[in-house]
Amino acid sequence: MALALARRLLRLRPHHxxxxxxxxxxPRLLPSRTYIADxxxxxxxxxxxxxxxxxxxxxxxxxxxxxxxxxxxPAPFSVDDRPGEQWVCLRRAFLASEGGxxxxxxxxxxxxxxxxxxxLPPTRSGADTGGPPRLHISVKVEVAKAARPGVALTxxxxxxPDEMEVQRVFPIRRGGPAPVxxxxxxxxxxxxxxxxxxxxxxxxxxxxxxxxxxxxxxYMENKEHAELxxxxxxxxxxxxx
Numbered sequence: 001m002a003l004a005l006a007r008r009l010l011r012l013r014p015h016h017x018x019x020x021x022x023x024x025x026x027p028r029l030l031p032s033r034t035y036i037a038d039x040x041x042x043x044x045x046x047x048x049x050x051x052x053x054x055x056x057x058x059x060x061x062x063x064x065x066x067x068x069x070x071x072x073x074p075a076p077f078s079v080d081d082r083p084g085e086q087w088v089c090l091r092r093a094f095l096a097s098e099g100g101x102x103x104x105x106x107x108x109x110x111x112x113x114x115x116x117x118x119x120l121p122p123t124r125s126g127a128d129t130g131g132p133p134r135l136h137i138s139v140k141v142e143v144a145k146a147a148r149p150g151v152a153l154t155x156x157x158x159x160x161p162d163e164m165e166v167q168r169v170f171p172i173r174r175g176g177p178a179p180v181x182x183x184x185x186x187x188x189x190x191x192x193x194x195x196x197x198x199x200x201x202x203x204x205x206x207x208x209x210x211x212x213x214x215x216x217x218x219y220m221e222n223k224e225h226a227e228l229x230x231x232x233x234x235x236x237x238x239x240x241x
Contacts, residue, residue: 045239052236059229077111077207081223083230086115088216088223094143094206106146109206113159113216114138115224134160137216141208142172150174155203159213169199 077090090111095104118136137159144152154172158165170184188196203209 049236049239052232052239056229056232056236059225059232077109077212079219084227086227088113088219092207096145096205107206108142108144108146109208110142110144111208111212112140112142113220115220115227116217135217136160137213137220139164139213139216141203143206144174150176155199155208157208159216161217162214163210164203164208164213166196166199166203 077092080089080091090113092109094107094109096107097104114137116135117138119133120136122131122134139157139159141155141157142152143155150173152172152174154168154170155166156168158167166188168184168188170182172178172182188199191199
């Protein structure tokens, strides 16, 4: 019986010359799947370009109707507007006569203004009357004397469509290290009323007034429109490459 079992096991062992069966290969991806993926990417690409061109065309046809006015005397500012930036810089020279002195001292007045960066309801009380919101532009004014180039007087302001509002007044050091946390005084509204009036007169003499605020809003409306079209064209140019 043992001999019969041994013979049966020998019959079940594979012969040494037997060639093993090849292992199954994984299925190859069909070329159609890659083609479909490329088609989807192309469709997305074309859709994005169509959307960009449609928006550019719409903005080009809906340019602001307001024209950028020239700064009115007595504030003959020159405008330094750099495409692609959110700021615009205005400069002017001013001859100041202070303290009853006969001689006049030359000053440089620099106004840096942002694009519209905020809005409030049409009334200061906060009640919404259904009218357009009051748009806000941040403005920084620096007045520097030619005889003292190392220091300037800074005014942080808010330009509303019909009003230039002072927020703070403080001196700064120019051309050197600035304090990490400079003391900038009280809020302008907390100062004595006589001092507030004197500061407004000081800025008014240098052309920083309600008329300048109205100019900035008109100018920035056009700049915002132009910058948006430029940005869309830059995105379109990148997508096309």
